[in-house]
Amino acid sequence: MNSKPVSLQLFNRLTKYLYFLEAFEEGEIPEYISATTIAKDLNYNDVQVRKDLASVSSGGKPKVGYVTRDLICDLTSFLGHDNETDAVLAGAGNLGRALMNYENFNNYGLNIVAAFDLADKVSEAQGFFKNKKVLSFDKMGDLCKRLGIKIGIITVPAEFAQEVCDIMVANGVRAIWNFAPINLKIPDYVVIKNEDMAASLALLIKRLKRKEDTKIRLEAGLKVD
Amino acid sequence: MNSKPVSLQLFNRLTKYLYFLEAFEEGEIPEYISATTIAKDLNYNDVQVRKDLASVSSGGKPKVGYVTRDLICDLTSFLGHDNETDAVLAGAGNLGRALMNYENFNNYGLNIVAAFDLADKVSEAQGFFKNKKVLSFDKMGDLCKRLGIKIGIITVPAEFAQEVCDIMVANGVRAIWNFAPINLKIPDYVVIKNEDMAASLALLIKRLKRKEDTKIRLEAGLKVD
DNA sequence: TAGATTGTTAATCGATTAACAATC
DNA sequence: TAGATTGTTAATCGATTAACAATC
16 A cells, blocks of 8 residues: 655656646546657656556556546545645745745645744734734644644744754654755654755756856867766 | 766755755864764765765865865855856746745845736836846846846746746746746756645655554554565 | 775665567 | 557666775
């Protein structure tokens, strides 16, 4: 039922397959779809697509492919786009508010039950942001425990992140979604996903520079390694 | 000068090394730091740390390690935290505003020169958000071309993302940072980095569920695969 | 000299791709 | 039957780890 751990790569590819399938207008969904078709659109190897699909679906039919609607269901359920999960958020600054307000999360089953911040931020938000409660930090641990919250989102500045994380973990949170650019220490029964915007952007810029260099070298007839 | 392409994994690890080194208070920075020390703190294999560092630094000294300050410089420059780059942003919604307002980017050298959105959003923002200009979409292409902007950030809803992307690319943008949950089509002289918040969160939840299942199975004395 | 550490070479592991038989 | 496609087994590729010699 719950075999191998999913690698980031596999998970991201599966997500792209679902996006591709969901791009069909209702009523224009083809009955069957082949791995070859998906692979061509996403610029992937078709054997890889088939292998990936094998990990979520009950299989396709030679010559025609996979039943599109079944595949959509299988992907949706595997990716967990259909389940509802509660979370708390620490740090109601700009990024935190963006997440609180991100409509997509509701579609994908995330429910931020409350946000926490320093007292002045709380009163600035008048205790609410877009119908979500904003509370003072000292209420966080208690609420996590009382509601049995398993997911904590950290969007506070790096210097407070470890402290916030510790409080969450001490009160039953078992998954941390961390946006602070810092390496958080957690016990090994807690899972963490770091979302480092600045690092991510830095990599994009690095790759852009590399591509530009390569282009210049090619034009100049220099060796490209 | 610009040898192999950097893998995502390597880049992320290098970023963590730098965070670790930057965590020392000024004045308490040790003269030397060993790969073993870094590895222990981040829970990595020490040979890997040494190999990673070899790709950015001129090498350490047996018995003592690497000169800490030199290493910080090498990492900073390799990761590009010291260069200044201009970008435009399409979609001044909540996420877009969060990015416009994200102080870290300034530290890491990103300069969002202007944001673009639909006319009503522009007037709502009164043409500005936190001293950044918000303009109407139809001015985007022209501005990209005029200022020679190479980086475009896409935070519009999925259904407009391809169109926005095409305009950017047609006007000289060569790197796309895409937050819309859609697979954008780009020519191969353009680099892209997808930032799919919902997918990222879904993976975290998946791993949390898996860990909980494993725990329950262990407690029940069942087979864990 | 002994011990901690670097850096290289070889072995292992995992993920991707190629080759091909099975199927409708 | 022929052709497109699936799915499996083997080969390749890349990244991580282990073993070990070199060094201060």
